[in-house]
Amino acid sequence: MSARTIVIGNLRKSYGSFEAVKGIDLEIVPGRVNALLGPNGAGKTTTLKSILGLVEYSGEIKILGKTVEEVRDRISFVPEDKSFYENLTPEKAIKMCSMVLDNFLPSKAEELMRHFDLPMGKKISSFSHGMRTAAYLSIAMAQSADIFIFDEPTWGLDPLRRDEVLDMIRGLSDSGKTVLYTSHIIPEIEKIADVFSIMYKGEILYSGELKGLDERFTLFCLPAGTELDRNGYLAVVKETGAVKVLTDDKNAMEKLGKIGSAKEEKVDLEVFFSLLVRGNKNAL
Numbered sequence: 001m002s003a004r005t006i007v008i009g010n011l012r013k014s015y016g017s018f019e020a021v022k023g024i025d026l027e028i029v030p031g032r033v034n035a036l037l038g039p040n041g042a043g044k045t046t047t048l049k050s051i052l053g054l055v056e057y058s059g060e061i062k063i064l065g066k067t068v069e070e071v072r073d074r075i076s077f078v079p080e081d082k083s084f085y086e087n088l089t090p091e092k093a094i095k096m097c098s099m100v101l102d103n104f105l106p107s108k109a110e111e112l113m114r115h116f117d118l119p120m121g122k123k124i125s126s127f128s129h130g131m132r133t134a135a136y137l138s139i140a141m142a143q144s145a146d147i148f149i150f151d152e153p154t155w156g157l158d159p160l161r162r163d164e165v166l167d168m169i170r171g172l173s174d175s176g177k178t179v180l181y182t183s184h185i186i187p188e189i190e191k192i193a194d195v196f197s198i199m200y201k202g203e204i205l206y207s208g209e210l211k212g213l214d215e216r217f218t219l220f221c222l223p224a225g226t227e228l229d230r231n232g233y234l235a236v237v238k239e240t241g242a243v244k245v246l247t248d249d250k251n252a253m254e255k256l257g258k259i260g261s262a263k264e265e266k267v268d269l270e271v272f273f274s275l276l277v278r279g280n281k282n283a284l
């Protein structure tokens with residue numbers, strides 16, 4: 001398998017005059033959990049739909065070096081909108097998937113549905129949010145695909161089921177599959193992601209390894225009104241009484257460390273995400 005499973009170049013997608021995705025570049029790698037993290041409306045689902053060829057877009061997307069049409073049977077997908085199987089029971093959904101999907105293993109889907117305690121003869125429209133998610137996950141996990149794309153795969157699940165599903169997703173990437181998943185739940189991403197990208201208002205603000213984030217970046221809390229130049233910062237947030245600066249630039253760290261009463265703080269994903277989304281380095 002190539003070192004990059006999905007390569008996205010200058011992806012743009014507009015709905016009417018509204019630009020939901022603004023020319024993003026993104027690379028998704030195999031054998032690792034690739035997470036796309038962003039607040040509501042950031043453009044995550046639109047990006048996934050573009051990858052899957054479910055919406056028209058401009059820019060280039062290659063999957064395993066090919067178009068999505070050429071590799072569709074190597075991709076499994078859990079959509080955000082879980083209303084497709086509404087009028088079917090799990091039993092009938094499994095039958096339907098067996099007829100339309102080449103890579104589908106019905107016995108595995110049934111095993112997973114039973115494991116999730118889903119009533120096999122009851123219509124999916126009567127299911128709770130969590131049960132519906134479990135039904136979609138069972139169908140997705142029962143496909144012998146190379147690439148698994150999950151849009152909010154833990155929606156409505158209770159904490160035990162959620163952890164179980166995250167373990168299943170981790171298992172896929174451990175076995176060399178490519179996993180791309182979106183979420184706005186930071187603890188989940190901290191738990192399973194290897195690499196992550198932060199998306200906000202149609203742009204990718206940052207992409208990188210999750211491991212070592214706290215070692216690479218430092219947060220400086222400076223007195224309000226501190227004059228800063230524009231170099232070397234990933235985010236600058238002006239709060240009442242303080243200016244917060246996020247940086248991984250050694251020169252900037254040295255300079256900021258010399259400012260009287262500058263305090264250095266640890267950065268975890270939550271702080272990193274919040275600073276990036278709120279920070280505006282052009283506001284200086």
Ligand SMILES: Nc1ncnc2c1ncn2[C@@H]1O[C@H](COP(=O)(O)OP(=O)(O)OP(=O)(O)O)[C@@H](O)[C@H]1O
Pocket residue numbers: 015018020038039040041042043044045046047080184
């Ligand atoms: N079919 C559509 N028609 C018009 N606007 C749309 C459509 N689909 C999405 N949008 C808009 O595009 C933007 C990005 O939406 P998208 O669903 O991709 O975001 P998201 O990051 O997945 O959000 P969430 O976490 O809330 O699911 C939003 O402002 C949304 O309102």
